[in-house]
Amino acid sequence: MNAIDISGLCKQFKGKKMTRVDALKNLDLQIVPGEVFGYLGPNGAGKSTTIKCLMGLIRPTAGTATIMGEPVGSVASRTKVGFLPENPAFYDYLSAEEYLRFVGKTFRMPEALLSRRTDETLKLLELWDARKRPMRGYSKGMVQRVGLAQTMIHDPDLYILDEPMSGLDPIGRALVKEIILDLKKRGKSVFFSTHITDDVEKVCDRVGVIVKGQLEALDSVENIVRKGIEGYIVQTRLGQGEHDSLKGFNITRRNETFVEYFVPVAGFNEFIALAGHHSVEVTLVETKRKDLESFFLEIVRKGNS
Amino acid sequence: MLNIMAISLKGIFRDRIFQGIMGLAVLFLFIPSAASLSMRQVTELSITLSLSLISFIMLLLAVFLGATSIWKDIERRYTYSILSLPLSRTAYLLGRFLGIALFMLLTALFLGGVAMLAIKVASVLYPPARPVLWIAVLASILYGTLKYILLVAVSMLLATVSTSFFLPVFGTICTYLAGSITQQVYDYLHTPAAVKAISPIMKQAALFFYYLLPNLSAFDLKVNAIYALPLNASGLLMTALYFIVYTSVLLAAGAILLGRREMK
Incomplete structure (x- = not known):
């Protein structure tokens, strides 16, 4: 019941x-x-x-x-x-x-x-x-x-x-x-x-x-x-490996020590494989997702239209 | 229902309007001295003044408590929390009514006691020609209370359909005024003079309102109390039955209307 x-x-x-x-x-x-x-x-x-x-x-x-x-x-x-x-x-x-x-x-x-x-x-x-x-x-x-x-x-x-x-x-x-x-x-x-x-x-x-x-x-x-996952923010350490191999991915931030890439969900495995193959050290992986508020606003906009 | 009745009673006792109205009871202290101004009928006048003061206080209480209880609950959105409890709307209405009715009875008991004391003082100081018929004074207070309890039922019925303060308050006052004269109108309609002067349609309309509106003059036993006239037992019984039936009909109608009302 x-x-x-x-x-x-x-x-x-x-x-x-x-x-x-x-x-x-x-x-x-x-x-x-x-x-x-x-x-x-x-x-x-x-x-x-x-x-x-x-x-x-x-x-x-x-x-x-x-x-x-x-x-x-x-x-x-x-x-x-x-x-x-x-x-x-x-x-x-x-x-x-x-x-x-x-x-x-x-x-x-x-x-x-x-x-x-x-x-x-x-x-x-x-x-x-x-x-x-x-x-x-x-x-x-x-x-x-x-x-x-x-x-x-x-x-x-x-x-x-x-x-x-x-x-x-x-x-x-x-x-x-x-x-x-x-x-x-x-x-x-x-x-x-x-x-x-x-x-x-x-x-x-x-x-x-x-x-x-x-x-x-x-x-x-x-x-x-889960559905709201748009991709990942992956941070790698500079000065190690061949970063040129990752140029197909968007760089979101860069400083003297690290580079941050935005990696779409579909490209994540390829990114990790490339990084591994070219000895690039991955120091951080963060999920980038839409929050519930974005989901809510999207639904409301759709409902209103 | 008893639970609602209990908190209704508590609410009235803590209400400032009630406290203000009850302040009028101080006037009882002046009744013996005010009645002495009549020179001859001091006791009779003290009975008249006492019963009239009780009547006035009870009218104010009936109008304000009856008309505002349900209306205020809806207006202040208390009903959202109360009516979502496991309580039927009928039980809520009856609980509110019984709380006020019980309060009116307690008030009548208190005011009646004070009034009898004032009358006793007047009758000792200025002995009346006819001894005071205490049972008639008591019956007058009791039936007066029933009249105002019936008026509370009228005001509650009006409050179940009203969205503002005006209908329950002014509707109750109008019902009180009209209900106090319907018997006189009815008696007049049956006199030979009225047969000639009043058109049949008007007569039918007046009769319709006579049966629709409460006949409040039936509850008025002031003359018996003032002049120590014996009471008519069968008349009292009929009036008591009339009170039960009329109040029940009003409350049943109120329960149906409140049951259909949407608490938006």
Whole structure:
């Protein structure tokens, strides 16, 4: 059973002057248990719409979706999820501790477990000192951390996080990445939307890119990274061997001691063979690859055109 | 649902609007001395003033708490986090309603106690011609509370479809005003003078609104309390049943509308 199963999901909103806007177009997506999935897309691409459909906050126009086998929109489907909305807001007259206890009680957690989990989660998210203060006095980053804490309190098998890094400083972001990696280790499924490709590259198993309501790319991070290899930067030491034998390759940098060549993937074996044959000492080989951001931008440009 | 009810109650107690409105309760202290100005009917006037002050405070609470609870949750995007918990929208609506209803009952209990104390002081200082019928005073406070709880249900129904503050607040105030006079309009329509003066279409329209709008005058037992008139048990029972049925219909309609609402 998939953690999330989306099939032919469509969502249309009423636009201005009786127009219709297709926010989601025939989306098919499966998230397997234990997977960390990054959902990328520019603003207005349909990321939050997908998530709101999954959480039953809006109704899809067509298609079906299930969470752990339960149809979305049902109370049962929400018992298995920890959900963080985009720019979360909570009853600000409550303290973080009171809110976590409220969430835990809604999930029908036993009292002893709830108390233990509340303390653990508050400490993990560095909210312990502020736990008794009403949330109306919290900074944006603190509210975001309360949002994460309330997804974790009942230790669900699936986490749906809408822009979890939003509003966090670099330390907060590092903490969230650490938490996601820890969840992955514990076999939990995480589905999160973001704009920040760097976050995806570091924590995700798979990535989906949505543009204008359509899923334009879906692949594992490993594949994307592998496909993105453009060639190698090879450094050789000057004053040794016959460097003229390598003149067919582009020199990217040169100084008194070293020369750096750009070697395309297809020419790598030939370069190494030539270097060996002509006694050229190779001192360094570095992979030159497109990063995930270039991949993302390429997909977005293609989707927009 | 009980969980939502509990945090609703907590929220009201921590709300500054509530604290401001409850500040009006200080006025009870002045009731015995204000009532003494009437010279003859001091106790009757103190009952009138006490019940009217309770009524005014309860009206403010019903309008502001009822109209703003759901609306504020949607406006401030609290609903994204609350409605994504394993909780049905019906349970959320009922939890919010019950939280406010319980608060209204607690407030009525507190204000009723203070009012009875003020009336007692007035009746000891200026003994009335007819002894105070405490059961009628109590029934008047209780039925007044039911009236305002029903009004909370009206405001919540309006809030489930509204995108702004205006419809729930002003809609509730209009319903209160209209609901307080529907019985008088109905009685007038059945007088011989009205048969001649009102066209059949107008009469049908007035009857339609009579049945559609809540009949709030049925909850008004102030006259019984002030003049120590005996209560009509079957009338009280009918009003209580009317309250249950009408409030249930409003909440059911609210639950359906909230269930269909998209949290964009």
